[in-house]
Amino acid sequence: MAVENMTEPKPMNELRPEEKLSIAGWAQKNLFSPWYNSVLTAVGVILVVMLLKEAVPFLIDAQWPAVTTNIQILLVGQYPSEELWRVGAGVLPMPFIVGLAWGVWGSMMRTFSVTLVVSAVLTAISSLFGDSMSSGLALWFTVSPFLVLLGYAVGRRDFIGPRQVLIIWFLFLLLTLFFLRGFGEDSAMPHVPTDRWGGLLVTILIAQVGIAVVLPLGIVLALARQSNLWFFKGAAIAYIEVLRATPLLALLFLMLIVSPMFLPDVTTPDRLMLAFIAIVLNNSAYMAENIRGGLQSVSRGQVEAAQALGMRGSHVTLVIVLPQAIRATIPAIVGQFIILFKDTAVIALVGLMDLLGAAYAIILGQDAWRTADPEVFLFVAAVYWIFTYGMSSVSAGVEKRMRTGAD
Amino acid sequence: MSAQSVENEVMVQTTDVEKWFGSLHVLRGISVTIKKGEVVVIFGPSGSGKSTFIRTLNRLEEHHKGEIIVDGTVLDNDVRNIETVRSEIGMVFQQFNLFPHKTVIDNVALAPKLVRKLSKVDADELAMNMLELVKIPEQAHKFPGQLSGGQQQRVAIARALAMQPKIMMFDEPTSALDPEMIAEVLDVMIDLAKSGMTMIVVTHEMGFAREVADRLMMFDEGLIVEEGTPDKMFDNPQHDRTKEFLSRVL
Ligand SMILES: Nc1ncnc2c1ncn2[C@@H]1O[C@H](COP(=O)(O)OP(=O)(O)OP(=O)(O)O)[C@@H](O)[C@H]1O
Ligand SMILES: [Mg+2]
Numbered sequence: 001m002a003v004e005n006m007t008e009p010k011p012m013n014e015l016r017p018e019e020k021l022s023i024a025g026w027a028q029k030n031l032f033s034p035w036y037n038s039v040l041t042a043v044g045v046i047l048v049v050m051l052l053k054e055a056v057p058f059l060i061d062a063q064w065p066a067v068t069t070n071i072q073i074l075l076v077g078q079y080p081s082e083e084l085w086r087v088g089a090g091v092l093p094m095p096f097i098v099g100l101a102w103g104v105w106g107s108m109m110r111t112f113s114v115t116l117v118v119s120a121v122l123t124a125i126s127s128l129f130g131d132s133m134s135s136g137l138a139l140w141f142t143v144s145p146f147l148v149l150l151g152y153a154v155g156r157r158d159f160i161g162p163r164q165v166l167i168i169w170f171l172f173l174l175l176t177l178f179f180l181r182g183f184g185e186d187s188a189m190p191h192v193p194t195d196r197w198g199g200l201l202v203t204i205l206i207a208q209v210g211i212a213v214v215l216p217l218g219i220v221l222a223l224a225r226q227s228n229l230w231f232f233k234g235a236a237i238a239y240i241e242v243l244r245a246t247p248l249l250a251l252l253f254l255m256l257i258v259s260p261m262f263l264p265d266v267t268t269p270d271r272l273m274l275a276f277i278a279i280v281l282n283n284s285a286y287m288a289e290n291i292r293g294g295l296q297s298v299s300r301g302q303v304e305a306a307q308a309l310g311m312r313g314s315h316v317t318l319v320i321v322l323p324q325a326i327r328a329t330i331p332a333i334v335g336q337f338i339i340l341f342k343d344t345a346v347i348a349l350v351g352l353m354d355l356l357g358a359a360y361a362i363i364l365g366q367d368a369w370r371t372a373d374p375e376v377f378l379f380v381a382a383v384y385w386i387f388t389y390g391m392s393s394v395s396a397g398v399e400k401r402m403r404t405g406a407d
Numbered sequence: 408m409s410a411q412s413v414e415n416e417v418m419v420q421t422t423d424v425e426k427w428f429g430s431l432h433v434l435r436g437i438s439v440t441i442k443k444g445e446v447v448v449i450f451g452p453s454g455s456g457k458s459t460f461i462r463t464l465n466r467l468e469e470h471h472k473g474e475i476i477v478d479g480t481v482l483d484n485d486v487r488n489i490e491t492v493r494s495e496i497g498m499v500f501q502q503f504n505l506f507p508h509k510t511v512i513d514n515v516a517l518a519p520k521l522v523r524k525l526s527k528v529d530a531d532e533l534a535m536n537m538l539e540l541v542k543i544p545e546q547a548h549k550f551p552g553q554l555s556g557g558q559q560q561r562v563a564i565a566r567a568l569a570m571q572p573k574i575m576m577f578d579e580p581t582s583a584l585d586p587e588m589i590a591e592v593l594d595v596m597i598d599l600a601k602s603g604m605t606m607i608v609v610t611h612e613m614g615f616a617r618e619v620a621d622r623l624m625m626f627d628e629g630l631i632v633e634e635g636t637p638d639k640m641f642d643n644p645q646h647d648r649t650k651e652f653l654s655r656v657l
Contacts, residue, residue, distance in 0.1 A: 304467050305504035305563075309518035309570060310494030319521065323508050 058374070066372030067379045068132040070362045074379070075137070077198015077353040083182075086189060087201060088140045090179035092147065093172040094204075095120070099148035100165050103155015108397025112390035113152070117145045119386050173208055180205075194272040198353030200383060206276055206354070207341040207387075213280050214340060215333065218287025219326075223317065225288065226295055236288070243285035249346055252278045256350050275347040283340045290332040294325030330402070334395035338388055345384075355380055416443040417476075418574055418605045419464060424473035426459060433459050434470065435629035443573075446606045448616040451626030452652060457609045460626070461576050464607070465496045478573055494522055497567030501579040503559045505551035505566070511538070512547040515566045522570065530569075537565035541595050557588030561595055568599075575599065577608040611656050617641065625649045 031041045067074065076087050095116070102113040120141045127138035154160060180197065182189040197205075224236035243251070255278040260269045298321045306316040326333070348357035359376045362369050369376070419441040426434040433456045441447055449457050462468040464475060466482055466489045475482040477492045506514050515534035519525045525533065538544040541561035543554075551559055560580055567575060577596065581589040593615050600606055600619040610616070616623055617637045624634040625648070633646045641657070644650045 299504075301500060301502050301504040302506065305498075305500065305506070306518075308465055308467065308493055308496070308498040309566070310490050310522045311518060312490070312521075315521050319517070320506060324506075327508060 062375050063369070063372040064375060065132065066362065066369040066375045068126075068130060070358075070366075070369070070376075071133055071137070073199060073358050073362060074355065074376075074383075075199045076201045077358055078196045079180075079198065079201070080192060080196065083190070083192055084134075084136060086179055086182070086192075088136055090176045091201070092140075092144070093176065095144040095147040096151040097165070097169050097172060099151020099153075100155040100160065100168065101151075102148070103152040103157075104160060104162055104165050108394055108401060111393035111397070113148055115386055115390045115393075117148050120144045120148075170212055173212060177205070177209070194270055195353075197272065199358040200355045202272070202353065203341075203344050203355040204387075206272075206279065206344045206347070207337075210276065210279055210283065210340050210344070211337050214283045214287050214336070217280070217284040218291050218336075219322070221284060221288035222291035222295060223322070225292055240285045240288050243281050244289070246282070248278065248282045248343060249349065251282055252346060252350055254278075271350075272347075272352060275350065275352055279340065279343055279347075283336060283343065286339070287333070287336050290329050290336055291325060293332070294327075294329035295321060297328045298324045327402075330398045331395050334391060334398065338391045338395070341387060341391065342384065355383060417441070418443050418445075418478055419607070420474075420476045421464075422474045424460070424463060424470045424475060426456075426463060426468065426470050426472075433629050434463070436473070437629075437631060438473075439624070439631070441574075441605065441607065443605055444603050445621045446600045446604075446608070446619050447622050447624060448620040449607065449609045449624045449626060450611055450613075450616075450652070450656070451624075451632075455626040456629045457626050458578050461498075461578060461607055461609060464576065465493050465498060467498075490522075494518075494570055495573045497570055497572035497575045499560070499563050499567055499575070499577045499580050501582050503551070503556070503563045503583070505559055505563055507551050510548050510550055511543075511554070511562050514551065514562060515569045518566070519569050533569055534565070537569045538562070540568065540598075541565045542591075555588060556584045557591045560584065560588075560592045564592075564595055564599075574605045574607065577606070577610065579609050579611075581610065581612060613641070613653075613657055625652065627652075 030037075032038045072081075072084075076084065079087055098109075098113050098116060102109040124138060124141040124145075127133040127141065155165070179189070180192065180201075181194070182191045185191065221236050221240060224232040225240065227233055227236075246254075252275060255274040256271060259274060263269055302320055302324065303316055306320040311320070344354055345356045347354050348360060351357070353361060359380045362376055363373045364370075417440055419439065421440075422438050424434055424437045425432070437456075437460055439447075449461070451457055459468055463470045464477060464482075470482075478495055480488050480491050480495075482488060482492055505511075506517070509517065512531060512534045515537055516525075516527075516530035519530040519533055520527065523530075535544055535547065538547055541564050543558055543561055543565075546554055546558060546562070551562065554562065564575075564580075580596070581592050584592065589612070593612060596606075596608070596615065597619055608615075608620075620637050622634060623637055623640040624631050625640070625646070626632070627648050633640070633644065633649045640649065641653065644653060
């Protein structure tokens with residue numbers, strides 16, 4: 001926190017006069033000189049014009065109702081309509097926690113949070129035109145930006161730090177899952193099996209639970225691979241090398257088709273859970289290798305200094321080496337999170353209803369929208385982009401902070 | 408115990424210590440006895456085994472032959488013995504090796520908390536006392552990367568002292584420092600020596616050796632070729648290797 005206050009006044013040379021060019025001067029400098037840039041500029045302009053000529057009529061004629069009338073399927077899949085309030089209430093902590101993280105980590109979470117807030121606000125505004133969105137949904141998108149801001153205000157306070165945010169996030173995630181899943185048939189929240197869950201809800205749940213599981217698992221695997229105990233070392237090497245050599249899609253088919261053969265007949269396997277396990281197995285192997293790279297980057301002198309102070313081996317690893325390794329690896333870790341988020345889309349290929357699967361269901365399942373695939377896929381792509389762009393900006397922010405060397 | 412016997416208490420005793428790196432015979436029979444309160448300076452040409460020797464004393468390197476006893480504890484493969492010895496010997500490295508992800512005060516307070524099981528309050532108070540001893544309490548809440556080399560090395564000394572060790576070892580503590588920072592570190596070490604700390608110092612700072620060393624040891628090719636008081640070693644060295652080496656560093 002103190003680091004924030006230490007930013008020095010901007011050095012004068014950042015305001016060099018030649019940087020304050022006129023538009024014409026800027027164009028001259030960046031677009032037309034040297035001569036080959038003029039050619040590139042011309043080619044670029046022609047391409048953009050051609051693209052717009054196609055795109056503008058498409059966007060005007062587009063069948064956006066394919067998206068708007070199906071917005072519920074895209075967001076939550078076939079979650080029963082009468083239980084939808086549970087989804088709305090269950091995921092309410094998420095915008096709050098995004099805000100908390102923004103408050104605690106500051107600038108590097110800013111773009112992520114602002115992107116989500118802007119998206120929610122735009123969705124809420126769009127619900128005013130046309131009546132395809134349920135009032136509950138419109139209410140949710142209206143409330144959530146305020147929850148982000150509330151979270152931000154709380155996160156700025158001193159009593160809350162990175163560790164608290166992670167704990168709160170983890171606990172609320174468990175709570176959300178229980179809320180969505182429900183209990184017995186007669187209870188106020190009857191059981192909703194996971195094959196009714198779907199859409200963006202499933203995508204962000206798998207991504208978040210995946211992140212929460214993959215990072216610790218990757219750390220344990222990396223430490224095991226570095227250990228002197230042959231059993232742990234061997235098991236970790238086998239796990240990592242086998243799973244890195246298996247394509248995620250093959251693993252997914254293996255989990256969903258082959259593994260039920262080995263399960264006792266009484267249990268109907270939870271397909272979403274099996275798909276989730278496949279994603280975790282695959283990503284944790286890569287995560288372990290990222291972390292191992294970080295462990296190797298910590299100098300021998302660090303270990304010796306800790307040992308010379310009389311620290312136990314476990315303290316040396318957990319208190320001295322691991323935190324430095326993770327710091328050195330944060331950009332790769334966030335990169336792996338982005339990959340995991342995008343990987344969730346493969347579960348659509350085994351018939352599960354994540355965001356992409358919901359899009360397939362709309363196009364293939366309803367005759368009215370059979371030709372509306374560009375609109376639906378454009379929408380899906382835009383939603384993925386919002387999240388991956390947000391995460392990339394976090395990664396860029398982390399790298400920037402590491403370069404400037406603050407802390 | 409009489410004052411006499413406390414004076415003569417043996418802190419470090421090594422007998423015919425030998426070590427190899429692969430086929431390289433780096434220590435070829437080192438026997439030393441260091442008493443409580445003694446300041447021993449080790450010097451000698453590069454590669455002669457100075458670092459390796461002091462690193463065997465806290466088991467950063469394993470020795471292959473001979474015996475090492477530190478304050479009554481025999482250094483063998485028993486992990487508890489190793490941890491006991493390490494918590495009684497403080498070590499300062501040429502490259503400082505501060506923990507870059509911890510503030511200065513946390514660097515100093517960490518081992519007392521984890522090893523000596525001090526409470527956070529007690530450990531922080533102890534750490535501040537140590538930082539005052541090395542004259543940089545005002546840097547307590549900075550990170551090591553924000554300090555000069557001389558300041559970092561003084562933090563490293565404070566960190567070692569916070570374990571309240573009976574022996575302090577220094578491996579070329581000023582070799583990585585700019586000349587104008589050497590004095591500030593040597594001053595702290597001189598104060599420490601005068602306070603009665605048992606010290607083993609690998610250094611070529613002969614001014615320091617002359618001022619506070621009780622005994623000098625000249626290492627060459629894994630052996631102690633000559634040892635004695637500063638007066639004897641500087642003014643009347645016996646061995647050709649010692650004469651030659653000192654003529655180059657003095
Ligand atoms: N980990 C190691 N593996 C292999 N050889 C080593 C290792 N550490 C040191 N050596 C070798 O052992 C010999 C003694 O090294 P040592 O570091 O003890 O010398 P030194 O007297 O401290 O020299 P300097 O003044 O350069 O620090 C050298 O030949 C060195 O190359
Ligand atoms: Mg050395």
